Amino acid sequence: xxxxxxxxxxxxxxxxxxxxxxxxxxxxxxxxxxxxxxxxxxxxxxxxxxxxxxxxxxxxxxxxxxxxxxxxxxxxxxxxxxxxxxxxxxxxxxxxxxxxxxxxxxxxxxxxxxxxxxxxxxxxxxxxxxxxxxxxxxxxxxxxxxxxxxxxxxxxxxxxxxxxxxxxxxxxxxxxxxxxxxxxxxxxxxxxxxxxxxx
Ligand code: GRF
Numbered sequence: 001x002x003x004x005x006x007x008x009x010x011x012x013x014x015x016x017x018x019x020x021x022x023x024x025x026x027x028x029x030x031x032x033x034x035x036x037x038x039x040x041x042x043x044x045x046x047x048x049x050x051x052x053x054x055x056x057x058x059x060x061x062x063x064x065x066x067x068x069x070x071x072x073x074x075x076x077x078x079x080x081x082x083x084x085x086x087x088x089x090x091x092x093x094x095x096x097x098x099x100x101x102x103x104x105x106x107x108x109x110x111x112x113x114x115x116x117x118x119x120x121x122x123x124x125x126x127x128x129x130x131x132x133x134x135x136x137x138x139x140x141x142x143x144x145x146x147x148x149x150x151x152x153x154x155x156x157x158x159x160x161x162x163x164x165x166x167x168x169x170x171x172x173x174x175x176x177x178x179x180x181x182x183x184x185x186x187x188x189x190x191x192x193x194x195x196x197x198x199x
Contacts, residue, residue: 001181002029002078002079004080005017005086007188008042009039010087014086016180017177027185030046034074035053037057043091065095067095068093068094068096071096072099082100084105085139096142097140101139102191106139107135107136107177108135109132110132111131112148114127115127120141131155132153134173135150135173137149138146138181148195148196150176150180150187150197154169
């Protein structure tokens, strides 16, 4: 299955996907990486792996619609079948959603629906929860609201900072994102409205 990764920053989840795509049981190939933040580390990771990489500044487009049209054009050009939002810090609009709804996932560093939006690990610390975690879900028009596919709990220690909790969560994300992409490619994720089933 041909996939694309959209990322705005470091791209450690992109790296996890790069590192595992040649596994003998891998079901996917990353054919494009797109960022909305020119100069993002994710782009360097893509280029090092010889994956076509596109830096698109939304400011260079007259509207979000035009910006996303360009993204969809690149995705179609590379025959992308599945999209991973890995630290892509924008709400997806109509253009991209219409093109890839049900074929696009997002990673979020909390046990959704708790702590949606930015700085989820800090939100968890501030709320005093003892358990947080990470979620992979299908993307819909909301912010971190689509049908949940996979979740993993992570303990919050009293001495955790946003950075240390984020680091613990990311270790799980790196494993889970590869797992979910492989499951999807094997048609093993079934949607039932807002719920999903892994078979
Ligand atoms: C991840 O922790 C993900 O949950 C959130 O953004 C972070 C991206 O990290 N949406 P990276 O760029 O993949 O290192």
